Amino acid sequence: MRTEKINRRNWLKKGVLTAGGVIAAPYLSFAETSRTPITLDLNGDAIYSPFFKEYLLDTEREFPVLSAKLNANENPYGPSPKALEALKTNAFKGNRYAWKELFELMDKIAEVEGVQRENIMMGPGSSDLLEKTAVTLFMNGGNVVSADPAYMSLIRVAEAAGGTWKAVPLKENWSHDLKAMEAAIDKDTKLVYICNPNNPTGTITEYNELLDFCSRVSEKVPVFIDEAYLGFLEDGAKKSMVSLVNEGKDVIIARTFSKIHGMAGLRVGYAVAQKATLDRLQKITRAGMGISYPSVFAAMAAMDDVEFLDQSRALNAACREYVYQSLDAMGIAYVPSHTSFMIFPIEMEGKDFLQKMTDLKVGVRAFNFMGKNWCRVSMGTMEEMKIFTSALKDVIA
The missing domain is CATH 3.90.1150.10 (Aspartate Aminotransferase, domain 1)
Structure with a gap:
């Protein structure tokens, strides 16, 4: 199948694509990665792997x-009502940077997660943190091992930065094939990425199996666990991999206020990891710089609601x-x-x-x-x- 590489930033400048005019995000692939190139087939659909593609609308701009x-x-x-009230109360301070206030939010998150503030890195949504991790780790090549299908934000940026994707199909029960993923790790693997619960399938990998996998594999290579949807589980907090941080494991756990908290447009997320890992990431980014002053207070209020x-x-x-x-x-x-x-x-x-x-x-x-x-x-x-x-x-x- 012949494919064509097209940069989506250029698409938006042109307004439409040559193949009939494919509409912009969120109908166009994953909106969070609008600056990275993707591959289209001759029908104008997005090819993610030989076994995974997304159909895109052919329509007007x-x-x-x-x-x-x-x-x-x-x-x-x-x-939430409490988050909205905090947002309105603090909107007039939108002319200020929220550094001191951001530390207060980080302290609140650290307490909930049972870690230290130094283990927390903030960002405007968890996708931003996934992408900054990809840029940091893959600018000099290497591969990322993940499920197929998977949430593509980190993977697309890793490829754009110079890395490759080693895709491991999900099992027939839609859980991650952890044995196959571990076997796929080689000398060039720089990260294992796991979205749990998984997007786009909505399915979950059993907690104890995943905990054991992350604990062992993180001794060889960093493991990134994307827990954006964990809040929809009744016992979500008990199914997190965050406890591994206090065990000194080289894991990164991403969370977001975009899903269960209903704050997708307010852009607040965080990662939990070892201080050394976060220090490495923050060499190329100023972490919470993208979070607005009112959003910080909305997030703190949302945690209480x-x-x-x-x-x-x-x-x-x-x-x-x-x-x-x-x-x-x-x-x-x-x-x-x-x-x-x-x-x-x-x-x-x-x-x-x-x-x-x-x-x-x-x-x-x-x-x-x-x-x-x-x-x-x-x-x-x-x-x-x-x-x-x-x-x-x-x-x-």
């Missing part, structure tokens, strides 16, 4: 007006259950999810499916992996999910 925007894993209920977090988790689970039942009624076998999104197979070409759903004002994502076409749908409000299932019935009828 303007974003379609959606009745249900379910393509970016955004929490439809946030930010346990009622909002519990409500978001419960509403998300209720919407997931509704979609499960709806898919059951349509005879569609879905993959059970541990996140704020889920996947299910579609028996039609992915680009055509995307276009038909968009025509009905529903935004979703479409992929091809494991030899099948899949829809990934985010959980919105119950009203949005009813719009989604109604549109889906019309599309597959």
Whole structure:
């Protein structure tokens, strides 16, 4: 299959792509990596690996007006009331840098995570931290070992910086194939990357197996565990790999306020790792410089709003259950999810499916992996999910 390398920054300057005009992010691949090159096939779809691609819309430059925007894993209920109040109260200080205040947030996070402030690095969302890690580690080559399919932010930047991706297919039960991943490590491996729960599949790798893997493998090579969706688990805090930091293991754990906290547009995330690791990363970045003064206070307030977090988790689970039942009624076998999104197979070409759903004002994502076409749908409000299932019935009828 002939492919073509195109830089997405240049696409935006031109307005449209030559292959029919592929619309900009978030319909175009992963919005967090808009400055990195991707590979398109002749149909204008994004090729991530020989076994993993994303279907992209062929449409006009303007974003379609959606009745249900379910393509970016955004929490439809946030930010929390406490976070909003803190944001409004501190908005007038938006002319100031938030260094002192950022340290207060770091202290709060360190206390919750059971580590020291020196083990915390802030960033404008966790994707920013994934990408800065990739730039730091792969500017002189090397490879990253991860699952396939995986969240592509770190991987795309690693490739752009000069690294390569050693993709290891997920197991049939959709968990990480940890044995195969360990076997894939070689003398050029600079990082193992694990997204758990995994995006785009919504699936999880068993805690004890992953803990053992991270503990052992981090003695050979750093392990990056992306826990962006951990908050949607009822016992998420108990399933984190963060305890390994206090054991001196060379692990990096990323968290974000974008998902369960509903603060995707306010851009706050953090990494937990050994001080030496963070010192290395901060040689090329000023860590929390990208976080605004009001966002710092919104994040601190959000951490205290346990009622909002519990409500978001419960509403998300209720919407997931509704979609499960709806898919059951349509005879569609879905993959059970541990996140704020889920996947299910579609028996039609992915680009055509995307276009038909968009025509009905529903935004979703479409992929091809494991030899099948899949829809990934985010959980919105119950009203949005009813719009989604109604549109889906019309599309597959």
